[in-house]
Structures are given as C-alpha cells and as structure tokens.
Amino acid sequence: MTIDWSWISDHTDDLTTLTVSHLQAALSAVLFGLLISLPLAVVAHRVRPLRGxxxxxxxxxxxxxxxxxxxxLLxxxxxxxxxxxxxxxxxTLVVLLRNTVEGLDSVPTKTKEAAKAMGTRPLRTLLTVEFPLALxxxxxxxxxxxxxxxxxVSVATYIGDGGLGQLFTDGFQRNFPTPVIVGVVLTLLLAVVADAALVAVQYALTPWTRRRA
Amino acid sequence: MYELFKNLGDWLTSGEQWAGPDGIATRLAEHLQYSLLATLIAAAIGLPLGLLIGHTGKGAFVAINLSSFGRALPTVGLVVLVFLASGLSMWPVYVALVALAVPAIVTNTYAGMTAVDPDVKDAARGQGMRGHQVLFQVELPLALPLIMTGLRLALIQVVATATIAAYVSFGGLGRYVFDGLAQRDLVQVMGGAVLVAVVAIALDLALSALQRVLFRHRTA
Known part of the structure; x- marks a missing residue:
C-alpha cells in the first residue's frame, strides 16, 4: 500500500473544501447539542424526578x-x-447533558447560598455563579x-454527505488507498486541533482555576 | 409516513423475510457472531492491559490518551483501509471492531482500578498478600462493576458498528441497510436499522440485568 503523493497535491482544493465541510458539520452538531442540553440540564439538576x-x-x-x-431520519x-x-x-446529547448536570451538581451549596444572601436573583445566580463554576x-x-x-461525520458518507468520509467511499470504489489514508489522517488531525483549541478556550474562560497552583 | 411504517411492520413480521440464507435469522446470527467475537478479542487485549496499568500505576498517560484516540478514529476509514490492504477477508471487520472496543475496555478497567480505596490495598499488603494476590483477590473484585460497564459500552458500540461489515461485502444486519440504500428501498434500510438498534438495546439490557444479579450482594 503506497501513497500517491501527486494525487494529494492535485487535490488540495477538494481536500480543503471537504475538511471545512467536515468541521462545519461537527461544530454545528456540538453547538445545537449545547443549545438543547444546557436548558435541559438545568431542569434535570433542579427537578430530581426528571433527572433519571x-x-x-x-x-x-x-x-x-x-x-x-x-x-x-431520511x-x-x-x-x-x-x-x-x-x-x-x-x-452529542448523552455526553453534554450528563456532564452539564454533573457540573451543576459540583457547585458548592454554600456558594449558592452566599449569592442568595447577597440578594442575587436566581437567574443571575445561574448565569454568573453556577455556570462559570460548572464550566x-x-x-x-x-x-x-x-x-x-x-x-x-464520516458515517454520513452513506447518505451522501460526510465531509472527509467521502474520501473513504471514493478510495473504496476505485480500490485506491491514498484518499482513504489522507481522510483518516485529516480526521485525526482535525480532532487533535479542535481538542487543543477547546483546551485553550477553557484556559481563557476560567482564570480563577489557575490562581491556586 | 403511515404507509412507510405499515410496510416496515410487514417487512419485520413476514415469515419469508425471516427464513432462508439471506433471511433475518441468518443475518442476525452473523451480526451476533461478528459482535461477540470482536468484543471477546478486544476484552482479551484490553482487560490485561487495563489491569496492568491500574495495578502498577504506570502508563496512565497511555490509558487516558488511548480513549480519545479511539474516539477520534473514523471506523469507516479504518475498515476501508484494512480492506484495501488485506483484500477480501474478515480482517477489515474484526480489526475495525476490535480497535473500536479496546479503548473503552482499557479506560474503564483502569478507571475501576484507580477507584479502589488505597487504604484497602494497603490493608491487603499489610496482611502479607503478594502483588498478584492483591490484584486478583482485592482490586479486581472491587473494580468489577466499572469493568463490566466498560465491556457493556464496548459491546453496544461494536453491535452498532458491525453494520459496516456489509459495506465491505459481508453479512450481518447491515446487509439490509446497504442493499436497501443501493436499491433505494427505504423500508429495507429502516428495517435493518431498527433491528440493529433493537439488538444493541436488548444486549445492553441483558448485560445490565446480569450485572445486577451478579452484584446484588453489594448494593447498599
């Protein structure tokens, strides 16, 4: 199994388009997942019977x-x-919902009581005290x-989308490994870069967690 | 919409659909065979690895990063890649399914081992137990519930993913999904998808029931 390097240099434009489309699909899903699970997590955190x-x-x-x-869904x-x-x-819901509920659970009761004692309204406490501490x-x-x-995302190649996953179908149909290898490597790279970016975002958003160290 | 569900119901319940060499019964048996064998191989690799890392405390970095690597690896790509490298054999299916299951098993086994109270381990050593005795008589039994969770998670993912065996021309319930997609036969596609989901959920429920029976003396 050899890599055809010239195929890669001939298709840089296609690869860029697919990578962008791949990332777009994944990030939209996480964004919608957050929009749905944040309010649901607040409900699950406050109303015990609904939690399970x-x-x-x-x-x-x-x-x-x-x-x-x-x-x-077709x-x-x-x-x-x-x-x-x-x-x-x-x-994304299963991970986001569980972690958000656990995050809200981890906020110390004393902190919430202190906010209440200072006259902070419940919604404001949620947004400025609980969410940041659960972050x-x-x-x-x-x-x-x-x-x-x-x-x-690549699984969606079976329904005609799938971003970089299209490289897998392409390579499979033409019995040509190069696009498949490129697709796997680019997917792994995207995951590593996105993960590192999120670590940086978290570092920037939670300055209080590193003052102690 | 109603018509679709009615046809789907007919498809799932008709006798001729269940019989024969490409009937549901055969496909179901194939699907279970791929899934169970792959999970067994993965357990044979993942369990000792997780126990070793948890017992010695060495290689924790590997255990943690293996799980995110496993999550990031696109299974479809892996199947196609191994297929192109090995030709028409069962290798692509098993390599991909085992690669999917091993990280879940290793990380949960490791998590179970680290959750064992250090005082309990010290007490075991204080009584003169040797390393392997501490591992097999103290740590392993205490870590077992989390290890079981890891195996369950791995099996669910493997059952769901074994669908792709059909993509590289093998059997299993994925056959209906891919044949249906090729023939634009939505009923067949949905029938296959429903069956895979039912098998995954049924196996998960069965294992969690087994877990409850095995560990009922532990529940507080």
Missing part, C-alpha cells in the same frame, strides 16, 4: 447505531446536511462531544 428520565433517555438514544440514526429530512447535523446532535466539567463534555462528532 432525561439521562436515561439520552442513554437509550446513544445505543442506536449512527448509521441507523441517519437512515431513520423520511424526515432526506439526503441533506440537516440529516447529518440532527444525527450528530443526538449523539470545567461542562467543557470536558464539550471536548468529548467534539472529538466524537468529528469522527462520526
């Missing part, structure tokens, strides 16, 4: 195979980018969800 139900539901969704999720949204993003979003745990979830989504 919501976490259990996201666990069940996770057991459905990714290709099956995409396929089951009657709803067809062979489109929307299907890819909805499918990936469903997968390290939430960000750990965001990192896992992002890496997972980046790897899963």
């Amino acid at each position: 139900f919501l976490l259990g539901l996201s666990n069940v969704l996770f057991t459905i195979p990714s290709i099956a999720v995409f396929v089951l 009657p709803v949204s067809g062979l489109t980018r929307t299907t890819t993003v909805i499918g990936l979003t469903i997968y 390290p745990v939430i960000m750990a979830g965001v990192r896992i969800a992002t890496v997972m989504s980046i790897s899963l």
Whole structure:
C-alpha cells in the first residue's frame, strides 16, 4: 500500500473544501447539542424526578447505531446536511447533558447560598455563579462531544454527505488507498486541533482555576 | 409516513423475510457472531492491559490518551483501509471492531482500578498478600462493576458498528441497510436499522440485568 503523493497535491482544493465541510458539520452538531442540553440540564439538576428520565433517555438514544440514526431520519429530512447535523446532535446529547448536570451538581451549596444572601436573583445566580463554576466539567463534555462528532461525520458518507468520509467511499470504489489514508489522517488531525483549541478556550474562560497552583 | 411504517411492520413480521440464507435469522446470527467475537478479542487485549496499568500505576498517560484516540478514529476509514490492504477477508471487520472496543475496555478497567480505596490495598499488603494476590483477590473484585460497564459500552458500540461489515461485502444486519440504500428501498434500510438498534438495546439490557444479579450482594 503506497501513497500517491501527486494525487494529494492535485487535490488540495477538494481536500480543503471537504475538511471545512467536515468541521462545519461537527461544530454545528456540538453547538445545537449545547443549545438543547444546557436548558435541559438545568431542569434535570433542579427537578430530581426528571433527572433519571432525561439521562436515561439520552442513554437509550446513544445505543442506536449512527448509521441507523441517519437512515431513520431520511423520511424526515432526506439526503441533506440537516440529516447529518440532527444525527450528530443526538449523539452529542448523552455526553453534554450528563456532564452539564454533573457540573451543576459540583457547585458548592454554600456558594449558592452566599449569592442568595447577597440578594442575587436566581437567574443571575445561574448565569454568573453556577455556570462559570460548572464550566470545567461542562467543557470536558464539550471536548468529548467534539472529538466524537468529528469522527462520526464520516458515517454520513452513506447518505451522501460526510465531509472527509467521502474520501473513504471514493478510495473504496476505485480500490485506491491514498484518499482513504489522507481522510483518516485529516480526521485525526482535525480532532487533535479542535481538542487543543477547546483546551485553550477553557484556559481563557476560567482564570480563577489557575490562581491556586 | 403511515404507509412507510405499515410496510416496515410487514417487512419485520413476514415469515419469508425471516427464513432462508439471506433471511433475518441468518443475518442476525452473523451480526451476533461478528459482535461477540470482536468484543471477546478486544476484552482479551484490553482487560490485561487495563489491569496492568491500574495495578502498577504506570502508563496512565497511555490509558487516558488511548480513549480519545479511539474516539477520534473514523471506523469507516479504518475498515476501508484494512480492506484495501488485506483484500477480501474478515480482517477489515474484526480489526475495525476490535480497535473500536479496546479503548473503552482499557479506560474503564483502569478507571475501576484507580477507584479502589488505597487504604484497602494497603490493608491487603499489610496482611502479607503478594502483588498478584492483591490484584486478583482485592482490586479486581472491587473494580468489577466499572469493568463490566466498560465491556457493556464496548459491546453496544461494536453491535452498532458491525453494520459496516456489509459495506465491505459481508453479512450481518447491515446487509439490509446497504442493499436497501443501493436499491433505494427505504423500508429495507429502516428495517435493518431498527433491528440493529433493537439488538444493541436488548444486549445492553441483558448485560445490565446480569450485572445486577451478579452484584446484588453489594448494593447498599
């Protein structure tokens, strides 16, 4: 199995387009996943009976195979980018929801009581006290969800999308390994770069965590 | 929409669909064979590795990074790559499924081992137990619930992913998904997808029931 380097230099434009489209699908999924799981996590954190139900539901969704999720969405949204993003979003939910609930749980009661005693309103306490303190745990979830989504985008190649995953189908159909190797390497690189970027974001957002050290 | 679900119901329940060499029963058996064998191989690799890392405390860096590497590795790409390298054999399927399952098993085994109370380990050593005795008689039993969780997680992912065996011309329930996609037969595609999901959920429930029976004396 040899790499055809000239194929790579001939296709840099295509590779850039696919990489951008790949990243776009993964990041949209994480963004929608956050938009859905942040409010749901607040509900699960405050209303105990709903907690088991919501976490259990996201666990069940996770057991459905990714290709099956995409396929089951076909009657709803067809062979489109929307299907890819909805499918990936469903997968991010299990990680994001669990981590956000755990993050909110980890905020010390005394801190919340102090905020209350100072006359801070509940919504303001949530936004300026609880979420920032829960951020390290939430960000750990965001990192896992992002890496997972980046790897899963390629499954959507079966429904005609899939970003870099298209290189796998292409290489398979033409019995030509180069695009497949390039696709795997670029996916891994994207995951590493995105993860490092998220670590940097977290570092910038939580200055108080490093004052102690 | 209603029509689709009615056809899907017919497809899943008709006798002729279940019988024969490409019937659901055969595909189901193939799917289970790929999944269980791959998970067994992965356990044979992952369990000793996780136990060793957890017991010695060496190589924790490997255990942690292996899990994110495993998450990042695109399975579809791996299958195609091994297929192109090895030709028509079962290698691509098993390599990809084992590669998917090993990180989940190693990291959960390692997590189970590190969660064992250090005082308990010290007490075991203080009683004169040797290294391997501490590992097999103290650490392993205490870490078992988390190890089981890792095996369950691995099996679910493997069952879901074994669908791709059909992509490189093998059997299993993925056959319906890929044949259906090629023939633009949505009912067949959805039938295959539903079956895979049902198998994954059923195995997960069965294992969690088994786990409850095995560890019922532990629950507080």
